[in-house]
Amino acid sequence: MGRNAEIIQPWCCNSVTRPHLPPPRIDLATLPPLISTNDPHSFAKFTLEGRDTRILQEMEHASYFSPDLKRAFKKLRTEILDGVIQPLREDAPDADFWRQVSKPYSGRSWLDAPWFWAETFFYRRILEIVGYFQLGAWHERDPFAPLKDAELRPDVAPKRVRGLLQSLTPGNLTPNPSPIGRGEFETFELLLYAALWGNRVDLSYNVERMVGRAERLHDERANLLVDDAARVWGFLQTHRVKQLVYVADNAGTELAYDLALIEYLLHARLAEKIVVHLKPQPFYVSDAMPQDVERTLAAFDTANAETRALAASLRALRAQQRLELRVHWFYPTPLHFFEMPDDLWNTMRSCDFVILKGDVNYRRVVGDAHWKHTIAFEYPTRYFPAPFVALRTLKSDVIVGLTAAQVDALNHADREWRVNGKRGVAQAKISD
Numbered sequence: 243m244g245r246n247a248e249i250i251q252p253w254c255c256n257s258v259t260r261p262h263l264p265p266p267r268i269d270l271a272t273l274p275p276l277i278s279t280n281d282p283h284s285f286a287k288f289t290l291e292g293r294d295t296r297i298l299q300e301m302e303h304a305s306y307f308s309p310d311l312k313r314a315f316k317k318l319r320t321e322i323l324d325g326v327i328q329p330l331r332e333d334a335p336d337a338d339f340w341r342q343v344s345k346p347y348s349g350r351s352w353l354d355a356p357w358f359w360a361e362t363f364f365y366r367r368i369l370e371i372v373g374y375f376q377l378g379a380w381h382e383r384d385p386f387a388p389l390k391d392a393e394l395r396p397d398v399a400p401k402r403v404r405g406l407l408q409s410l411t412p413g414n415l416t417p418n419p420s421p422i423g424r425g426e427f428e429t430f431e432l433l434l435y436a437a438l439w440g441n442r443v444d445l446s447y448n449v450e451r452m453v454g455r456a457e458r459l460h461d462e463r464a465n466l467l468v469d470d471a472a473r474v475w476g477f478l479q480t481h482r483v484k485q486l487v488y489v490a491d492n493a494g495t496e497l498a499y500d501l502a503l504i505e506y507l508l509h510a511r512l513a514e515k516i517v518v519h520l521k522p523q524p525f526y527v528s529d530a531m532p533q534d535v536e537r538t539l540a541a542f543d544t545a546n547a548e549t550r551a552l553a554a555s556l557r558a559l560r561a562q563q564r565l566e567l568r569v570h571w572f573y574p575t576p577l578h579f580f581e582m583p584d585d586l587w588n589t590m591r592s593c594d595f596v597i598l599k600g601d602v603n604y605r606r607v608v609g610d611a612h613w614k615h616t617i618a619f620e621y622p623t624r625y626f627p628a629p630f631v632a633l634r635t636l637k638s639d640v641i642v643g644l645t646a647a648q649v650d651a652l653n654h655a656d657r658e659w660r661v662n663g664k665r666g667v668a669q670a671k672i673s674d
Contacts, residue, residue, distance in 0.1 A: 278357060294322065327350055384531070445527040468644070493528050504565070517593070520573075539556060613641075636663060
């Protein structure tokens with residue numbers, strides 16, 4: 243076993259199915275056209291040509307990759323800009339799946355494919371280049387680990403978590419305009435918002451560097467286009483949540499905030515058990531795997547008293563079997579949530595509540611398509627088998643559930659409002 247497998251083993255249960263293409267759980271005729279990399283002047287085209295090729299350039303200059311790997315990264319960059327899509331050529335557990343879902347696009351330009359498929363295949367090709375699934379120097383080694391680890395220095399993510407936890411003391415809670423009042427709800431709300439805005443710190447597209455961050459989470463209220471925090475709180479207060487599924491997104495600052503929220507939900511008995519869903523392999527540079535949780539807890543141990551106590555509490559919850567990590571092959575694929583395999587579908591259906599983190603999970607649950615921004619959130623997510631909330635900063639074009647007045651005002655105020663990460667949503671599908 244590789245060193246990653248040794249880390250994962252005590253924490254998580256693997257999926258029981260092999261990668262395959264399940265039948266969709268919606269009528270695909272009701273889905274608008276998928277966002278494509280050939281949409282002129284689109285964010286999808288910009289991402290593939292600009293951001294993804296920049297990631298490859300940075301890997302070409304990284305000191306820890308061999309000259310052969312650097313040449314392969316450059317070759318993939320040239321293929322994206324000037325060539326045609328090449329299929330996977332390696333023998334790997336998911337190779338047949340990828341050949342099936344990539345068959346319609348192999349031999350075509352990278353700038354003529356569904357954006358979500360192209361992005362996911364881009365990261366899968368990186369794993370093929372380094373030999374992640376093959377015996378060798380990079381077997382089961384995260385090629386993005388050095389970037390992730392920089393986020394875990396004591397003065398980065400742990401320091402921010404310390405500040406968050408200190409702000410939760412009664413004397414530091416600010417007056418809340420919500421009719422629910424102060425106290426436990428405000429603690430919940432602040433932790434929820436921290437997890438939401440932590441999504442800005444994405445190593446493949448770190449929008450926080452551009453839009454900055456507020457000194458206080460309450461100062462971000464104007465940037466919340468949909469805020470269903472009170473509805474989520476009401477649900478958790480009035481329902482017995484025996485199991486909550488938390489679908490994580492990025493490692494680093496975001497995952498550190500996630501762990502603070504998870505510990506609170508369990509400590510406050512808002513959920514009896516939380517199962518955190520993570521990626522089984524590297525994806526989108528900073529997507530969180532089980533070993534990233536371990537590294538975060540280790541960073542908490544050595545950073546400060548507040549994070550050290552948080553790590554101890556999380557380990558105790560694990561020992562009590564109230565906290566569990568799982569991986570599933572579905573997550574690092576181009577499948578939407580309406581294409582979940584039966585085992586994952588049954589997991590979602592049997593839980594009491596789901597928290598979906600991040601921009602990609604929002605795209606997956608709605609469908610990465612040209613939706614009208616004013617269509618009700620409940621329509622594209624009607625198939626999802628459990629109550630859930632999506633916590634996301636806007637880093638792609640897809641957004642639904644807004645009013646026409648909101649869209650008009652946003653279009654006049656900021657033409658990049660859908661993609662620059664300044665705005666966010668806490669958007670829930672709950673039967674009131």
